[in-house]
Amino acid sequence: MAFINFNGKILDEQTPIVTADNRGLKFGDGLFETFKFKNGNLILIDEHLARLWQGMKLMQFEIPKLFNPDVLEEQTLQLIKKNQYKDARIRLTIIRASGGLFDALHHNPQYIIQAWPLSEKNGNLNENGLHCCIYRDSFKVIDLFSNCKHNNFMVYAMGALHAKKMKCNDTLILNQNKNLSDSTIANLFLLKDDIIYTPSLSEGPVAGIMRDYVIKELRNAGYEVKEEIITEQMLLEADEVFLTNSIYNIRWVAEIENKSYQNRKTLEIFYRLSKTNPSIFC
Numbered sequence: 677m678a679f680i681n682f683n684g685k686i687l688d689e690q691t692p693i694v695t696a697d698n699r700g701l702k703f704g705d706g707l708f709e710t711f712k713f714k715n716g717n718l719i720l721i722d723e724h725l726a727r728l729w730q731g732m733k734l735m736q737f738e739i740p741k742l743f744n745p746d747v748l749e750e751q752t753l754q755l756i757k758k759n760q761y762k763d764a765r766i767r768l769t770i771i772r773a774s775g776g777l778f779d780a781l782h783h784n785p786q787y788i789i790q791a792w793p794l795s796e797k798n799g800n801l802n803e804n805g806l807h808c809c810i811y812r813d814s815f816k817v818i819d820l821f822s823n824c825k826h827n828n829f830m831v832y833a834m835g836a837l838h839a840k841k842m843k844c845n846d847t848l849i850l851n852q853n854k855n856l857s858d859s860t861i862a863n864l865f866l867l868k869d870d871i872i873y874t875p876s877l878s879e880g881p882v883a884g885i886m887r888d889y890v891i892k893e894l895r896n897a898g899y900e901v902k903e904e905i906i907t908e909q910m911l912l913e914a915d916e917v918f919l920t921n922s923i924y925n926i927r928w929v930a931e932i933e934n935k936s937y938q939n940r941k942t943l944e945i946f947y948r949l950s951k952t953n954p955s956i957f958c
Contacts, residue, residue, distance in 0.1 A: 700771025805930020823883035862919035863887035
């Protein structure tokens with residue numbers, strides 16, 4: 677039996693927790709964070725909770741004084757202990773209470789914490805490169821909320837279904853200008869002539885915590901990293917491609933549609949980051 681945490685209460689994961697009138701269910705009115713617990717630590721938890729608080733303010737939640745990052749961190753650790761997980765993937769979801777579009781019952785955040793066990797190999801560089809495709813049936817809109825991990829996840833959900841249909845490991849998402857934004861679950865990086873490129877935040881990707889960490893660490897190590905517009909043509913001309921997120925760290929991409937990629941520089945980057953800060957890059 678596994679357990680979840682709903683507003684500070686530990687419940688069986690099968691326990692119904694919202695009604696049909698819940699705004700998170702009806703309108704996707706909420707946001708979330710995904711992070712991991714490994715080697716006894718919540719990895720980059722301060723950065724994840726800071727992003728969560730920024731998102732709640734942007735989405736006009738009314739945050740009670742007693743509701744703070746320390747509370748959510750403590751509740752997360754209690755859930756991991758209750759589930760007896762050595763290492764875990766955590767999803768922390770914030771939703772608004774019940775009500776109609778114009779008449780929410782209140783604007784205080786409700787929260788759901790879920791946890792799943794992680795394998796011991798999690799965080800290692802993938803032995804086999806990912807095979808990715810590009811989703812072209814819908815586009816991510818660039819707006820005030822583009823960089824948030826909000827629950828309006830339609831383009832990513834459809835991209836994931838496209839990946840499954842095409843038998844790919846992941847799908848790359850295009851923005852409204854038909855430039856690369858990110859993937860369904862990760863941020864995108866290209867390597868060309870020893871320069872590392874990633875879509876700028878103005879291009880609409882989620883402002884990934886691992887993305888930010890990798891950019892800072894690479895620049896500190898002397899790599900040239902450019903945040904800019906990434907076109908499909910740049911993707912075709914790239915030497916290497918890798919994806920980053922807070923669960924898998926870095927995963928190298930072997931193929932996107934009919935283009936194959938190397939991983940020599942990606943291997944170098946992965947092992948350098950692993951050596952620089954093994955407590956985070958694990």
